[in-house]
Amino acid sequence: MQRMQLLAALKKLQLERHAYQHAMNSIEFDSETIAPRGSAEGRSVALGILNQKSYELFVNDEVRAVLNELWSCKEELELPERRQTELLREELEKMTRIPKEEYVAYSQLVNEATEKWRNAKEANDFPAFRPYLERIVDFQRRFAGYYAPKKKPYDALLNEYEKNLSVDTLDGLFSMLREKLVPLLERVKGQPPEPAFVSARCSVDRQRKLSAYLMGLMGLDPAHSAIAETEHPFTLAFNKCDVRITTHYHENAFLSSMYSVIHESGHALYELGMSDEIQGTALCEASTGMHEGQSRLYENMVGHDPGFLRFLSPKLSELFPEAMKGVSGEELVCAANRIVPSLLRTEADEVTYPLHIMVRYELEKRMIDGTLMVKDLPEAWNELYRQYLGVTPSTDAQGVLQDTHWACGMIGYFPTYVLGSAYAAQLMQAIRRVLPVEELLSKGSLAPITDWLREHIHQYGCLYEPDQLLQRATGEGFVPEYYVRHLCQRVEERSNCYQ
Ligand SMILES: [Zn+2]
Known part of the structure; x- marks a missing residue:
């Protein structure tokens, strides 16, 4: 790919990730402020899908190839683009290193643990947590x-x-x-x-x-x-x-x-x-x-x-x-x-x-x-x-x-x-x-x-x-x-x- 195309792909990727983040932030803000108490179920389905889409948008071979190509000519990039590439590569590598099953198990654990912690605090029961x-x-x-x-x-x-x-x-x-x-x-x-x-x-x-x-x-x-x-x-x-x-x-x-x-x-x-x-x-x-x-x-x-x-x-x-x-x-x-x-x-x-x-x-x-x-x-x-x-x-x-x-x-x-x-x-x-x-x-x-x-x-x-x-x-x-x-x-x- 030409450098111009690579930079255009970099920009598009970031804008799209940002759009997902914007949507997820809106949902979060709504849930913390005026959403009714019983609204959690539907919200968590929607958030789960947005999260998954945002993950797939970023963690894939195409993105990896763009970032690697940009990094190979990093000396020629302007500071902002070089830094964007550096940060995104770091993030991508890290997300790739954590085995998916471990990440899923951990997310479930944390979900459960916050609930257990809340109950343990209420009951003053550290052994339960x-x-x-x-x-x-x-x-x-x-x-x-x-x-x-x-x-x-x-x-x-x-x-x-x-x-x-x-x-x-x-x-x-x-x-x-x-x-x-x-x-x-x-x-x-x-x-x-x-x-x-x-x-x-x-x-x-x-x-x-x-x-x-x-x-x-x-x-x-x-x-x-x-x-x-x-x-x-x-x-x-x-x-x-x-x-x-x-x-x-x-x-x-x-x-x-x-x-x-x-x-x-x-x-x-x-x-x-x-x-x-x-x-x-x-x-x-x-x-x-x-x-x-x-x-x-x-x-x-x-x-x-x-x-x-x-x-x-x-x-x-x-x-x-x-x-x-x-x-x-x-x-x-x-x-x-x-x-x-x-x-x-x-x-x-x-x-x-x-x-x-x-x-x-x-x-x-x-x-x-x-x-x-x-x-x-x-x-x-x-x-x-x-x-x-x-x-x-x-x-x-x-x-x-x-x-x-x-x-x-x-x-x-x-x-x-x-x-x-x-x-x-x-x-x-x-x-x-x-x-x-x-x-x-x-x-x-x-x-x-x-x-x-x-x-x-x-x-x-x-x-x-x-x-x-x-x-x-x-x-x-x-x-x-x-x-x-x-x-x-x-x-x-x-x-x-x-x-
Ligand atoms: Zn603060």
Whole structure:
């Protein structure tokens, strides 16, 4: 085939895959938002067919031949086409290496395991879930060999979510957190109780107005973004012209949805900022860690910033006049940045959050390298919570069974939450070199920050690997110290609250 024909075939393949993805995303979004409860059956038939068609479109000899031919003249290709070919070849090879029967058996297992996990959590019955987790760990160890036969198994699993990430990098980050952060938590012991306004009633209707205000403040164009309500907040992007976020409103905890909207809008801005040239191609994606980097930058570095909270305070008083009556900007800063070691990851504050992840990281690493048996997991979990957070769960439901990730087969995913926060701190450090960040945040002026991110991160999608992207944007390799320093500063700010 001529090069022009090969490139045309490459473009067509990606557009067609994208179309299937678009359809499947629509169905998923619908199922999470307004589809009636009894609609699962018909949907899963439709999704199964679309999935199968999309698989057949990609995994076949014709596609393999096109990609191989393009790769053989890679030096002559432009960077975007070369990178598309590289990513698609990698994906195709990986999909071919996993034996089909194993993949089918694994999909069934995960389906069943999520159900078993839900029941086990409800009944506080870890032994009922244990055999499923044992099989998932076995599968994951085997899959690691298919994903990257030359890598250590846990590194191979990490790289499914963040390319080039390794245990060495994470060990460095987590040991720094353990050394600096764990002793600092002593300083926030014996804080006064949470002020009443945090759990005062704020109507959902008013909270919806707050969401619209925040999305506007963050520059989400209403012509290209929308918000819906779901059990758990998430972001789903169809393309740069259509990005959806969701939130969950709690009448007695307005800060919960406020931070969800800021977080998800951070994800949305990434998708809205990807360039026109990469739309509909394999480049229109981002690494899990870098995506989380954008959401955490807005949630942590912007949303929890004292200057930004002081700026936001009058708006909150206007929307929630009863709840916020007599509450000063300073009181809002202190309440939003309360630090309390707790049992549940999803309710953790910014400072103790990484310690929750550290527990999961250490345990899954040991399960994959075979030094921790699943049967010993609850005990190991409780011991690490005691060591790092100073709290011990009284039930497995509040301990090892609290998250769905392992039941879904997501081993190697948790660390990207902390990696994202660390990327966010490093990006903000780079932004501070060129922009008066404090001043901007205190005026609620976020556009210059978003413009910087768009220029240095968002537009590229996955044209570069995440570590290369970080290097290009900040002029440095990964520097975890910025994150650790940021958290220490939050402890400092917090201890000023009740002196
Ligand atoms: Zn997120």
